[in-house]
Amino acid sequence: MTNFDRDTTRERTAATVQALPAIEWITDARVERLSQDFYWFSPVLKRQLEGLRADAVARPRTEDEVRAVVSACATAGIPITVRGSGTGNYGQCMPLHGGVVLDLSAYNQLLWQRPGLARAQAGIRMMDLDKQTQPQGWELRCVPSTVRSATLGGLFGGGFGGVGSINHGPLASTGNVLGVRAMSIEPEPQVLELRTPEALLLHHVYGTSGLVLELEVALGPAHPWLEAIVCFDDFDRAIAFADTLAAAPGIVKKSVTLQATPIPDLLLQAVPALAGAMTPGQHAVFVLVAEYNEAALQQLVAESGGSTTFRKTAAEVKASNRTIVEYTWNHTTLHALKVDKGLTYIQSGFAAGRHVQQATELRTLLGDEVLVHLEWIRTKEGAMNCSGLQLVRYVNDERLDQIMQIHRDHGVYIANPHVYIVEDGKQGQVNPDVVAMKARLDPQGLLNPGKLRGWEQRDQLLAGNPQRPMGLSTLPSF
């Protein structure tokens, strides 16, 4: 592994801060928070990453300011860890070797929008982008539950997809991202436009393979989303309802989430505003459907034997400034952990077509130890599926590993959220094209060092195939 002497890095960073007085630098107590994300959802990562701290945080506002910081760091050999809003969960933006955290949250302009498309600077908050495109009838195709604070570049660099992936699959699905503007980490930084599929070599590798300045993404129609919660006594009925609704081609929707009991009770405890929104002791399905398909939703509810315990129109959602999206995906985890510190979670991708059966069998097998939380999404290839963000009653690391292994043994893919190395989360080798891209954009290996094992093995990975075409065939979809 590339080594960075901590003291040397600290000194060089201090000198860089001095040398660039026009940049907004943060060197006070806030650095600690700006060196973290929600890694503490994992007791494993909490032990491993606690106390990591950048030597300074730079918050540039323009491409010239980004360039100045990058040039200085590249010249001095200082690690650069790019950060959006720090809403990740695996320490993606936590600096293992100190140096500079490049906080892009002030580099946040929407550059242009056209029907179906937008281009923005990486640090734009996704909700801010949506607010600017929704009046024209468009919005981001998929957003995390942290849409309110998370940045577009952060989702691209450290994320996967989320709310809306039920329509358009994960962000990596062909057609969702059209291109990025990237900057190389060199004393004289180069700026280049990468179009898809090349652009995706910078996706979901924690900002190790290149610095993304701007993103051009496809948008989806901004329908008036009705928010509803439907409760069920019976798990089989709840999951069947969720799966039928998710797949129903005539019902336009943005998300379908199943929170099996006792998660609804944890949410009711954690969030006073949810009082009355769910029936205690029941399973809850959270849905966002287009308002003009509400009758169809209610037809499915009636057929499934569920009860609608919560309903808000799009206008009511807007007026309340509160959305049930913020109780789904990893917000579920966040709220549950508020109530029960003994919980952690896993991330799983079921086998499309067998997903209901797998989830049902694993629930029976694992009993009270694993609390079932499922999010319906399309796979990158377009099949309806669900992914799990199951809550787990943490005993120890061994048992956590066992639980994940039990899922794998049942044919369920695990995206391990208790590791911070790209390859460990993705179970295997990174696409060598990603490493080739890093060699091109970050020849000194300064970007978020220590997170990409393939970089340490680059001689071997790139050997004999220096001109390999860029491709995505080996990129996993989670």
Add this chain to the structure above:
Amino acid sequence: MTNFDRDTTRERTAATVQALPAIEWITDARVERLSQDFYWFSPVLKRQLEGLRADAVARPRTEDEVRAVVSACATAGIPITVRGSGTGNYGQCMPLHGGVVLDLSAYNQLLWQRPGLARAQAGIRMMDLDKQTQPQGWELRCVPSTVRSATLGGLFGGGFGGVGSINHGPLASTGNVLGVRAMSIEPEPQVLELRTPEALLLHHVYGTSGLVLELEVALGPAHPWLEAIVCFDDFDRAIAFADTLAAAPGIVKKSVTLQATPIPDLLLQAVPALAGAMTPGQHAVFVLVAEYNEAALQQLVAESGGSTTFRKTAAEVKASNRTIVEYTWNHTTLHALKVDKGLTYIQSGFAAGRHVQQATELRTLLGDEVLVHLEWIRTKEGAMNCSGLQLVRYVNDERLDQIMQIHRDHGVYIANPHVYIVEDGKQGQVNPDVVAMKARLDPQGLLNPGKLRGWEQRDQLLAGNPQRPMGLSTLPSF
């Protein structure tokens, strides 16, 4: 079967025409054309239905005029066969027992539109509806290739789905149709609003179970559709490309059609305007994708080894007033028959997930006798699938039946287009709820008599369950 004495019906119809001078009646030579559809695609139906002729055609403009005609016919016991534009293919609107053809093409107003919804009179041409909603960003979720002339009520009564079903499934998918206004066939006609799922008991049963006055349907986003044709040397590559594109969740599309060789050559012969649009001797995939996903389309084209031989932007399509939609679905059949009168066709629904394999195997098995034409659609449950409108070199009825049976033997559903009885096309018994609906709305059995076998067996079908709840569980999706 209910019997109607032809002479009596003729006399009664003549008297009714006399009695209602305010109605637009057609009694001249045009009656022949207005008693027909495209039944002659089938050599079988051509023999069986040729020469059928209404005794008069009524063309009402208002609900009051419809009511006057219906009341008079119900009083006199005259058969009523409802007609849109006559673009069906199984004699759906051809009067087996003479009487009155109720041509609704002048009953054609858009009543209202809201984001995602519209309500219109049954006789509205689908393109006219689209023209009124597209400026607001919406259009019909699925239309036949005859969208230019076909009516919304005609699609509902005699059709299935079409272009756009790749997104929203067939018209019968929950959420696509919200409700209909129906009129009963009685001396004092009753008008009632039926909401889905009840409304669907009037769907795709050829106007036998009730007279639909108005339809309320969900709309889809009107994206700027780029039209393209991609040609392939190799069938396996062509079908893989079509299937990948159809399922790709990040590429917004409206249709994907595969015309295997030699269909492109037939189209080139039949349509001079297509000169240069396809490579002779190759397989052609016709696609409509959102313009802002063109780069993604081209990425798939490049990966698949195809060549784009035709490309028109939405603006170019509009300016030319010509769309490749009119070379897909049963327009393919129409054009092919212009060139080769020895052709007919079949309609098939593959098994989602095995559809590519089935289509490939059947192509090998049936060789030159069956020309492969596939349309990608979602099933009513939401799985990506394709349906076939294969062209068949007609030898005789027995061989045609054999070919359909060979498909069935391979697990492929056949919607036989060589029969005019609802149940025969749908391979089985009609949903008894449809018969119950007919008993409610058409107690004398005057609507399109002779097309619904279940009506003749109503005593048996409805016995012991007169209060059965309305449901759709047994409605086939084709």
